[in-house]
Amino acid sequence: MQGMKYREGVSNRPELTLAQRKRRLVSDELTEAALQLLAIxxxxxxxxxxxxxxxGVSKRTFFRYFASKEDVVVQFLxxxxTGIRAELAARPAEEPPSVALLRAVWIPLGECADHGDRALRVVRLILRTPALLARFLERQAQWRDDLAQEVARRQGLEADADFYPVMAAGMALNAFDAVLHRWSAGDGAESPAGLLDRAFAVIAPALDAPTGGRPGLLRDRRR
Structure with missing residues:
Protein backbone atom coordinates (compact mmCIF):
# COMPACT_ATOMS: atom_id res chain seq x y z
CA MET A 1 0.00 0.00 0.00
CA GLN A 2 1.33 3.41 -0.97
CA GLY A 3 1.09 6.33 1.42
CA MET A 4 2.55 7.87 4.49
CA LYS A 5 5.53 6.08 6.02
CA TYR A 6 5.76 7.55 9.49
CA ARG A 7 9.17 6.17 10.35
CA GLU A 8 11.03 7.40 7.29
CA GLY A 9 13.60 10.12 7.80
CA VAL A 10 14.80 9.09 11.26
CA SER A 11 18.58 9.16 11.21
CA ASN A 12 21.21 6.86 12.68
CA ARG A 13 19.28 3.61 12.70
CA PRO A 14 21.35 0.46 13.14
CA GLU A 15 21.55 -1.92 10.20
CA LEU A 16 18.70 -4.43 10.20
CA THR A 17 18.79 -8.08 9.21
CA LEU A 18 16.50 -9.32 6.42
CA ALA A 19 14.09 -10.79 8.98
CA GLN A 20 14.05 -7.52 10.94
CA ARG A 21 13.40 -5.55 7.75
CA LYS A 22 10.46 -7.81 6.91
CA ARG A 23 9.03 -7.36 10.40
CA ARG A 24 9.47 -3.62 10.16
CA LEU A 25 7.70 -3.57 6.79
CA VAL A 26 4.69 -5.45 8.17
CA SER A 27 4.66 -3.25 11.26
CA ASP A 28 4.79 -0.12 9.10
CA GLU A 29 1.90 -1.31 6.94
CA LEU A 30 -0.20 -2.10 9.99
CA THR A 31 0.66 1.23 11.60
CA GLU A 32 -0.21 3.19 8.49
CA ALA A 33 -3.49 1.37 7.94
CA ALA A 34 -4.51 1.73 11.57
CA LEU A 35 -3.61 5.38 11.96
CA GLN A 36 -5.38 6.44 8.80
CA LEU A 37 -8.57 4.52 9.62
CA LEU A 38 -8.54 5.82 13.18
CA ALA A 39 -7.96 9.38 12.01
CA ILE A 40 -10.76 9.25 9.45
CA GLY A 56 -3.99 -7.06 3.92
CA VAL A 57 -2.90 -9.24 6.85
CA SER A 58 -4.57 -11.65 9.25
CA LYS A 59 -5.80 -10.82 12.73
CA ARG A 60 -3.19 -13.22 14.09
CA THR A 61 -0.50 -11.14 12.40
CA PHE A 62 -1.89 -7.97 13.96
CA PHE A 63 -1.67 -9.44 17.46
CA ARG A 64 1.86 -10.61 16.77
CA TYR A 65 2.86 -6.96 16.60
CA PHE A 66 0.31 -5.06 18.69
CA ALA A 67 -1.85 -5.84 21.70
CA SER A 68 -4.61 -3.36 20.82
CA LYS A 69 -5.56 -0.36 18.68
CA GLU A 70 -4.13 1.89 21.36
CA ASP A 71 -0.85 -0.01 21.24
CA VAL A 72 -0.44 0.99 17.57
CA VAL A 73 -0.53 4.65 18.51
CA VAL A 74 1.72 4.13 21.54
CA GLN A 75 4.36 2.47 19.35
CA PHE A 76 4.08 5.31 16.84
CA LEU A 77 4.73 7.79 19.67
CA THR A 82 13.53 7.66 19.52
CA GLY A 83 13.97 9.80 16.43
CA ILE A 84 14.28 13.00 18.45
CA ARG A 85 17.01 11.64 20.72
CA ALA A 86 18.90 10.00 17.84
CA GLU A 87 18.95 13.26 15.91
CA LEU A 88 20.18 15.24 18.93
CA ALA A 89 22.98 12.72 19.43
CA ALA A 90 23.99 13.17 15.79
CA ARG A 91 24.12 16.98 15.82
CA PRO A 92 27.61 18.61 15.67
CA ALA A 93 29.09 19.19 19.11
CA GLU A 94 29.74 22.86 18.37
CA GLU A 95 26.09 23.67 17.61
CA PRO A 96 24.35 25.93 20.14
CA PRO A 97 21.85 23.99 22.26
CA SER A 98 18.89 25.84 20.75
CA VAL A 99 19.91 24.87 17.22
CA ALA A 100 20.65 21.24 18.08
CA LEU A 101 17.37 20.83 19.95
CA LEU A 102 15.37 22.55 17.22
CA ARG A 103 16.83 20.19 14.59
CA ALA A 104 16.09 17.20 16.82
CA VAL A 105 12.50 18.18 17.52
CA TRP A 106 12.01 18.88 13.82
CA ILE A 107 12.44 15.18 12.92
CA PRO A 108 8.84 14.09 13.71
CA LEU A 109 7.39 17.48 12.77
CA GLY A 110 9.16 17.32 9.41
CA GLU A 111 7.54 13.98 8.70
CA CYS A 112 4.17 15.50 9.56
CA ALA A 113 4.84 18.45 7.25
CA ASP A 114 5.81 16.11 4.42
CA HIS A 115 2.45 14.35 4.61
CA GLY A 116 0.18 17.35 5.08
CA ASP A 117 -3.50 16.66 5.66
CA ARG A 118 -3.03 12.96 6.37
CA ALA A 119 -0.57 13.64 9.18
CA LEU A 120 -2.74 16.48 10.47
CA ARG A 121 -5.64 14.04 10.89
CA VAL A 122 -3.43 11.71 12.95
CA VAL A 123 -2.22 14.57 15.16
CA ARG A 124 -5.80 15.66 15.76
CA LEU A 125 -6.78 12.06 16.57
CA ILE A 126 -4.11 11.86 19.27
CA LEU A 127 -4.76 15.28 20.78
CA ARG A 128 -8.57 14.93 20.76
CA THR A 129 -8.90 11.36 22.06
CA PRO A 130 -8.50 11.44 25.87
CA ALA A 131 -7.00 7.94 26.15
CA LEU A 132 -4.47 8.63 23.39
CA LEU A 133 -3.63 12.09 24.73
CA ALA A 134 -2.90 10.55 28.12
CA ARG A 135 -0.50 8.07 26.53
CA PHE A 136 1.07 10.87 24.49
CA LEU A 137 1.79 12.88 27.65
CA GLU A 138 3.13 9.75 29.31
CA ARG A 139 5.50 9.23 26.39
CA GLN A 140 6.61 12.84 26.46
CA ALA A 141 7.74 12.39 30.06
CA GLN A 142 9.98 9.56 28.88
CA TRP A 143 11.24 11.66 25.96
CA ARG A 144 12.16 14.42 28.40
CA ASP A 145 14.25 12.07 30.52
CA ASP A 146 15.99 10.65 27.43
CA LEU A 147 16.64 14.10 25.97
CA ALA A 148 17.94 15.36 29.30
CA GLN A 149 20.51 12.56 29.34
CA GLU A 150 21.66 13.50 25.84
CA VAL A 151 21.73 17.22 26.62
CA ALA A 152 23.82 16.49 29.72
CA ARG A 153 26.27 14.44 27.67
CA ARG A 154 26.65 17.21 25.09
CA GLN A 155 27.12 19.90 27.73
CA GLY A 156 29.39 17.90 30.02
CA LEU A 157 26.87 18.07 32.88
CA GLU A 158 25.33 15.56 35.25
CA ALA A 159 21.71 14.91 34.28
CA ASP A 160 20.76 14.03 37.85
CA ALA A 161 22.68 16.85 39.52
CA ASP A 162 22.27 19.87 37.21
CA PHE A 163 19.00 21.60 36.43
CA TYR A 164 19.97 22.65 32.91
CA PRO A 165 19.58 19.28 31.08
CA VAL A 166 16.05 18.53 32.29
CA MET A 167 14.97 22.17 31.94
CA ALA A 168 16.36 22.38 28.40
CA ALA A 169 14.72 19.12 27.39
CA GLY A 170 11.45 20.28 28.94
CA MET A 171 11.51 23.59 27.08
CA ALA A 172 12.20 21.88 23.76
CA LEU A 173 9.35 19.42 24.24
CA ASN A 174 7.00 22.18 25.42
CA ALA A 175 7.75 23.96 22.15
CA PHE A 176 7.07 20.73 20.24
CA ASP A 177 3.77 20.28 22.09
CA ALA A 178 2.72 23.89 21.54
CA VAL A 179 3.40 23.58 17.81
CA LEU A 180 1.30 20.42 17.52
CA HIS A 181 -1.60 22.04 19.34
CA ARG A 182 -1.42 25.25 17.30
CA TRP A 183 -1.10 23.33 14.02
CA SER A 184 -3.96 20.95 14.82
CA ALA A 185 -6.24 23.80 15.91
CA GLY A 186 -5.79 25.68 12.63
CA ASP A 187 -6.65 24.88 9.05
CA GLY A 188 -3.17 23.59 8.23
CA ALA A 189 -2.26 26.76 6.34
CA GLU A 190 0.60 27.64 8.70
CA SER A 191 3.47 25.20 8.36
CA PRO A 192 4.92 23.28 11.31
CA ALA A 193 8.32 24.65 10.30
CA GLY A 194 7.20 28.24 10.73
CA LEU A 195 5.48 27.47 14.00
CA LEU A 196 8.54 25.69 15.36
CA ASP A 197 10.82 28.57 14.42
CA ARG A 198 8.51 30.95 16.29
CA ALA A 199 8.37 28.71 19.34
CA PHE A 200 12.14 28.29 19.51
CA ALA A 201 12.67 32.03 19.07
CA VAL A 202 10.99 32.37 22.47
CA ILE A 203 13.12 29.79 24.29
CA ALA A 204 16.45 30.08 22.43
CA PRO A 205 17.89 32.82 24.71
CA ALA A 206 17.34 30.63 27.76
CA LEU A 207 18.71 27.53 26.04
CA ASP A 208 21.86 29.29 24.90
CA ALA A 209 22.53 31.42 27.99
CA PRO A 210 25.84 30.39 29.65
CA THR A 211 24.18 29.67 32.99
CA GLY A 212 24.23 25.89 33.18
CA GLY A 213 25.63 24.55 36.43
CA ARG A 214 25.92 27.97 38.10
CA PRO A 215 23.82 27.78 41.26
CA GLY A 216 24.93 31.21 42.42
CA LEU A 217 23.53 33.06 39.39
CA LEU A 218 20.07 33.73 40.85
CA ARG A 219 21.60 34.96 44.10
CA ASP A 220 23.84 37.31 42.13
CA ARG A 221 20.86 38.76 40.24
CA ARG A 222 18.95 39.40 43.45
CA ARG A 223 21.66 41.65 44.81
Whole structure:
Protein backbone atom coordinates (compact mmCIF):
# COMPACT_ATOMS: atom_id res chain seq x y z
CA MET A 1 0.00 0.00 0.00
CA GLN A 2 1.33 3.41 -0.97
CA GLY A 3 1.09 6.33 1.42
CA MET A 4 2.55 7.87 4.49
CA LYS A 5 5.53 6.08 6.02
CA TYR A 6 5.76 7.55 9.49
CA ARG A 7 9.17 6.17 10.35
CA GLU A 8 11.03 7.40 7.29
CA GLY A 9 13.60 10.12 7.80
CA VAL A 10 14.80 9.09 11.26
CA SER A 11 18.58 9.16 11.21
CA ASN A 12 21.21 6.86 12.68
CA ARG A 13 19.28 3.61 12.70
CA PRO A 14 21.35 0.46 13.14
CA GLU A 15 21.55 -1.92 10.20
CA LEU A 16 18.70 -4.43 10.20
CA THR A 17 18.79 -8.08 9.21
CA LEU A 18 16.50 -9.32 6.42
CA ALA A 19 14.09 -10.79 8.98
CA GLN A 20 14.05 -7.52 10.94
CA ARG A 21 13.40 -5.55 7.75
CA LYS A 22 10.46 -7.81 6.91
CA ARG A 23 9.03 -7.36 10.40
CA ARG A 24 9.47 -3.62 10.16
CA LEU A 25 7.70 -3.57 6.79
CA VAL A 26 4.69 -5.45 8.17
CA SER A 27 4.66 -3.25 11.26
CA ASP A 28 4.79 -0.12 9.10
CA GLU A 29 1.90 -1.31 6.94
CA LEU A 30 -0.20 -2.10 9.99
CA THR A 31 0.66 1.23 11.60
CA GLU A 32 -0.21 3.19 8.49
CA ALA A 33 -3.49 1.37 7.94
CA ALA A 34 -4.51 1.73 11.57
CA LEU A 35 -3.61 5.38 11.96
CA GLN A 36 -5.38 6.44 8.80
CA LEU A 37 -8.57 4.52 9.62
CA LEU A 38 -8.54 5.82 13.18
CA ALA A 39 -7.96 9.38 12.01
CA ILE A 40 -10.76 9.25 9.45
CA UNK A 41 -13.43 7.33 11.39
CA UNK A 42 -12.49 8.02 15.01
CA UNK A 43 -10.80 5.83 17.58
CA UNK A 44 -13.90 4.08 18.92
CA UNK A 45 -15.45 3.47 15.48
CA UNK A 46 -12.61 1.39 14.01
CA UNK A 47 -12.32 -2.35 14.61
CA UNK A 48 -9.23 -4.50 14.40
CA UNK A 49 -10.95 -6.46 11.63
CA UNK A 50 -11.09 -3.28 9.55
CA UNK A 51 -7.42 -2.56 10.21
CA UNK A 52 -6.21 -5.99 9.14
CA UNK A 53 -8.43 -5.88 6.05
CA UNK A 54 -6.99 -2.50 5.07
CA UNK A 55 -3.43 -3.72 5.68
CA GLY A 56 -3.99 -7.06 3.92
CA VAL A 57 -2.90 -9.24 6.85
CA SER A 58 -4.57 -11.65 9.25
CA LYS A 59 -5.80 -10.82 12.73
CA ARG A 60 -3.19 -13.22 14.09
CA THR A 61 -0.50 -11.14 12.40
CA PHE A 62 -1.89 -7.97 13.96
CA PHE A 63 -1.67 -9.44 17.46
CA ARG A 64 1.86 -10.61 16.77
CA TYR A 65 2.86 -6.96 16.60
CA PHE A 66 0.31 -5.06 18.69
CA ALA A 67 -1.85 -5.84 21.70
CA SER A 68 -4.61 -3.36 20.82
CA LYS A 69 -5.56 -0.36 18.68
CA GLU A 70 -4.13 1.89 21.36
CA ASP A 71 -0.85 -0.01 21.24
CA VAL A 72 -0.44 0.99 17.57
CA VAL A 73 -0.53 4.65 18.51
CA VAL A 74 1.72 4.13 21.54
CA GLN A 75 4.36 2.47 19.35
CA PHE A 76 4.08 5.31 16.84
CA LEU A 77 4.73 7.79 19.67
CA UNK A 78 7.66 5.74 20.98
CA UNK A 79 9.27 5.86 17.54
CA UNK A 80 8.85 9.64 17.44
CA UNK A 81 10.77 9.97 20.70
CA THR A 82 13.53 7.66 19.52
CA GLY A 83 13.97 9.80 16.43
CA ILE A 84 14.28 13.00 18.45
CA ARG A 85 17.01 11.64 20.72
CA ALA A 86 18.90 10.00 17.84
CA GLU A 87 18.95 13.26 15.91
CA LEU A 88 20.18 15.24 18.93
CA ALA A 89 22.98 12.72 19.43
CA ALA A 90 23.99 13.17 15.79
CA ARG A 91 24.12 16.98 15.82
CA PRO A 92 27.61 18.61 15.67
CA ALA A 93 29.09 19.19 19.11
CA GLU A 94 29.74 22.86 18.37
CA GLU A 95 26.09 23.67 17.61
CA PRO A 96 24.35 25.93 20.14
CA PRO A 97 21.85 23.99 22.26
CA SER A 98 18.89 25.84 20.75
CA VAL A 99 19.91 24.87 17.22
CA ALA A 100 20.65 21.24 18.08
CA LEU A 101 17.37 20.83 19.95
CA LEU A 102 15.37 22.55 17.22
CA ARG A 103 16.83 20.19 14.59
CA ALA A 104 16.09 17.20 16.82
CA VAL A 105 12.50 18.18 17.52
CA TRP A 106 12.01 18.88 13.82
CA ILE A 107 12.44 15.18 12.92
CA PRO A 108 8.84 14.09 13.71
CA LEU A 109 7.39 17.48 12.77
CA GLY A 110 9.16 17.32 9.41
CA GLU A 111 7.54 13.98 8.70
CA CYS A 112 4.17 15.50 9.56
CA ALA A 113 4.84 18.45 7.25
CA ASP A 114 5.81 16.11 4.42
CA HIS A 115 2.45 14.35 4.61
CA GLY A 116 0.18 17.35 5.08
CA ASP A 117 -3.50 16.66 5.66
CA ARG A 118 -3.03 12.96 6.37
CA ALA A 119 -0.57 13.64 9.18
CA LEU A 120 -2.74 16.48 10.47
CA ARG A 121 -5.64 14.04 10.89
CA VAL A 122 -3.43 11.71 12.95
CA VAL A 123 -2.22 14.57 15.16
CA ARG A 124 -5.80 15.66 15.76
CA LEU A 125 -6.78 12.06 16.57
CA ILE A 126 -4.11 11.86 19.27
CA LEU A 127 -4.76 15.28 20.78
CA ARG A 128 -8.57 14.93 20.76
CA THR A 129 -8.90 11.36 22.06
CA PRO A 130 -8.50 11.44 25.87
CA ALA A 131 -7.00 7.94 26.15
CA LEU A 132 -4.47 8.63 23.39
CA LEU A 133 -3.63 12.09 24.73
CA ALA A 134 -2.90 10.55 28.12
CA ARG A 135 -0.50 8.07 26.53
CA PHE A 136 1.07 10.87 24.49
CA LEU A 137 1.79 12.88 27.65
CA GLU A 138 3.13 9.75 29.31
CA ARG A 139 5.50 9.23 26.39
CA GLN A 140 6.61 12.84 26.46
CA ALA A 141 7.74 12.39 30.06
CA GLN A 142 9.98 9.56 28.88
CA TRP A 143 11.24 11.66 25.96
CA ARG A 144 12.16 14.42 28.40
CA ASP A 145 14.25 12.07 30.52
CA ASP A 146 15.99 10.65 27.43
CA LEU A 147 16.64 14.10 25.97
CA ALA A 148 17.94 15.36 29.30
CA GLN A 149 20.51 12.56 29.34
CA GLU A 150 21.66 13.50 25.84
CA VAL A 151 21.73 17.22 26.62
CA ALA A 152 23.82 16.49 29.72
CA ARG A 153 26.27 14.44 27.67
CA ARG A 154 26.65 17.21 25.09
CA GLN A 155 27.12 19.90 27.73
CA GLY A 156 29.39 17.90 30.02
CA LEU A 157 26.87 18.07 32.88
CA GLU A 158 25.33 15.56 35.25
CA ALA A 159 21.71 14.91 34.28
CA ASP A 160 20.76 14.03 37.85
CA ALA A 161 22.68 16.85 39.52
CA ASP A 162 22.27 19.87 37.21
CA PHE A 163 19.00 21.60 36.43
CA TYR A 164 19.97 22.65 32.91
CA PRO A 165 19.58 19.28 31.08
CA VAL A 166 16.05 18.53 32.29
CA MET A 167 14.97 22.17 31.94
CA ALA A 168 16.36 22.38 28.40
CA ALA A 169 14.72 19.12 27.39
CA GLY A 170 11.45 20.28 28.94
CA MET A 171 11.51 23.59 27.08
CA ALA A 172 12.20 21.88 23.76
CA LEU A 173 9.35 19.42 24.24
CA ASN A 174 7.00 22.18 25.42
CA ALA A 175 7.75 23.96 22.15
CA PHE A 176 7.07 20.73 20.24
CA ASP A 177 3.77 20.28 22.09
CA ALA A 178 2.72 23.89 21.54
CA VAL A 179 3.40 23.58 17.81
CA LEU A 180 1.30 20.42 17.52
CA HIS A 181 -1.60 22.04 19.34
CA ARG A 182 -1.42 25.25 17.30
CA TRP A 183 -1.10 23.33 14.02
CA SER A 184 -3.96 20.95 14.82
CA ALA A 185 -6.24 23.80 15.91
CA GLY A 186 -5.79 25.68 12.63
CA ASP A 187 -6.65 24.88 9.05
CA GLY A 188 -3.17 23.59 8.23
CA ALA A 189 -2.26 26.76 6.34
CA GLU A 190 0.60 27.64 8.70
CA SER A 191 3.47 25.20 8.36
CA PRO A 192 4.92 23.28 11.31
CA ALA A 193 8.32 24.65 10.30
CA GLY A 194 7.20 28.24 10.73
CA LEU A 195 5.48 27.47 14.00
CA LEU A 196 8.54 25.69 15.36
CA ASP A 197 10.82 28.57 14.42
CA ARG A 198 8.51 30.95 16.29
CA ALA A 199 8.37 28.71 19.34
CA PHE A 200 12.14 28.29 19.51
CA ALA A 201 12.67 32.03 19.07
CA VAL A 202 10.99 32.37 22.47
CA ILE A 203 13.12 29.79 24.29
CA ALA A 204 16.45 30.08 22.43
CA PRO A 205 17.89 32.82 24.71
CA ALA A 206 17.34 30.63 27.76
CA LEU A 207 18.71 27.53 26.04
CA ASP A 208 21.86 29.29 24.90
CA ALA A 209 22.53 31.42 27.99
CA PRO A 210 25.84 30.39 29.65
CA THR A 211 24.18 29.67 32.99
CA GLY A 212 24.23 25.89 33.18
CA GLY A 213 25.63 24.55 36.43
CA ARG A 214 25.92 27.97 38.10
CA PRO A 215 23.82 27.78 41.26
CA GLY A 216 24.93 31.21 42.42
CA LEU A 217 23.53 33.06 39.39
CA LEU A 218 20.07 33.73 40.85
CA ARG A 219 21.60 34.96 44.10
CA ASP A 220 23.84 37.31 42.13
CA ARG A 221 20.86 38.76 40.24
CA ARG A 222 18.95 39.40 43.45
CA ARG A 223 21.66 41.65 44.81
Missing amino acids: KGFDAVTIDEIVTEA ADMG
